[in-house]
Amino acid sequence: MTKQAFDPFAFRQALGSFATGVTIITTRTEEGEPLGLTVNSFNSVSLNPPMVLWSLAETYKGYDAFKKASHWAVHVLAADQEDLSNRFAGKIDDKFAGLTLEEGINGNPLLTGCAARFECRTAFQYEGGDHLIFVGEVESFEQCDSAPLVFHGGRYAHATPRQSGHEPRHPYLAGSFDENFLGYLLGRSHYRFYNQIRPHLEEARLSDEEFYLLSTLTLKQTMTAVELDATMSGILNNSSASAIQSLISRGLARPEHLDTEDGSAPILAYQLTPDGRRLALRLISAGKVVESQVNERLGYSDATILKSLLVRLLDAIDPQASTLWENPPPE
Ligand SMILES: Cc1cc2nc3c(=O)[nH]c(=O)nc-3n(C[C@H](O)[C@H](O)[C@H](O)COP(=O)(O)O)c2cc1C
Numbered sequence: 001m002t003k004q005a006f007d008p009f010a011f012r013q014a015l016g017s018f019a020t021g022v023t024i025i026t027t028r029t030e031e032g033e034p035l036g037l038t039v040n041s042f043n044s045v046s047l048n049p050p051m052v053l054w055s056l057a058e059t060y061k062g063y064d065a066f067k068k069a070s071h072w073a074v075h076v077l078a079a080d081q082e083d084l085s086n087r088f089a090g091k092i093d094d095k096f097a098g099l100t101l102e103e104g105i106n107g108n109p110l111l112t113g114c115a116a117r118f119e120c121r122t123a124f125q126y127e128g129g130d131h132l133i134f135v136g137e138v139e140s141f142e143q144c145d146s147a148p149l150v151f152h153g154g155r156y157a158h159a160t161p162r163q164s165g166h167e168p169r170h171p172y173l174a175g176s177f178d179e180n181f182l183g184y185l186l187g188r189s190h191y192r193f194y195n196q197i198r199p200h201l202e203e204a205r206l207s208d209e210e211f212y213l214l215s216t217l218t219l220k221q222t223m224t225a226v227e228l229d230a231t232m233s234g235i236l237n238n239s240s241a242s243a244i245q246s247l248i249s250r251g252l253a254r255p256e257h258l259d260t261e262d263g264s265a266p267i268l269a270y271q272l273t274p275d276g277r278r279l280a281l282r283l284i285s286a287g288k289v290v291e292s293q294v295n296e297r298l299g300y301s302d303a304t305i306l307k308s309l310l311v312r313l314l315d316a317i318d319p320q321a322s323t324l325w326e327n328p329p330p331e
Helices: 008-015 063-068 082-089 182-195 198-203 208-216 225-232 241-249 274-298 300-317 319-324
Strands: 023-028 034-039 043-046 051-057 071-076 101-103 109-111 116-128 131-143 150-152 155-157 253-258 267-272
Touching: 023 063, 023 082, 023 109, 034 051, 034 082, 034 109, 051 063, 051 116, 063 131, 071 109, 071 131, 109 116, 198 208, 198 274, 208 225, 208 241, 208 274, 225 267, 225 319, 241 253, 267 274, 274 300, 300 319
Parallel strands: none
Antiparallel strands: 023 034, 023 071, 043 051, 051 131, 071 116, 101 109, 116 131, 150 155, 253 267
């Protein structure tokens, strides 16, 4: 760790290494207008009496109103409330427009769907540089079981419990992979997941390769043979030719010949037939049932974190993957 000469930007960055939750603090002005802002300087102070604190920048436009307010409410945001956090951190006229509000102590506007809420009376105010520190006595609070939104290094983040006491096991063969080897974790999860869909593939008389092709063809209206080969390379053993011929002979896909702008030979492309689309949707919904069972076992919050990490992994090792998706035409 290197000691830094004082630089405000570096100071801000260093403060960002302290991971916090995210809150929205609301109050009402003397004229009855609702006020609120996103705050991560919130912290607990005392259990008895119950007290919390947060600090408000002097530059905030509702500074005087907060200074005069006898009461305010702290909303600890849940992991799915990033949009709400951005709304209350932004410079917009009516931050409360369209939101469902409840009424708290002293008529305070209360937001819903949060991980916890604390309704407080201002107990002390202290000047702290360019901020005013509010210490409040908690008069009422409630909590629900949602995962929290986290802020770290200037970005929103997820919090997930660590699996304590789990040491990765080592194999019999010294030097081989251990239980934490990414390839092992991904590979075994992949096969376990797909084994639960496989009975549906057998019922539809589809090989794994044909299923991969069928589901890949749902990503776009039409896919050229070159695109399909590139997409399937490394997934299918050979080129996609034999699997696509089998889908065509069963009436699940059809070839198309796309005209080129420069008048050269038409480009070979494929698309699903209505029967192919129906079968793909049926199999993919069987896959979604398996996913919902996995989500239930992991818990919604950890399942969301896992997926966000897998998106990053895919982006890192297969940047082309995201280019496969085509938006459907507007209805
Ligand atoms: C994650 C996050 C944490 C913040 N924490 C604080 C804080 O602790 N104190 C503060 O005064 N402003 C904080 N802000 C900035 C205010 O939310 C922002 O300046 C305010 O909403 C601007 O509102 P206004 O346009 O109505 O003045 C934070 C912003 C974000 C995104």
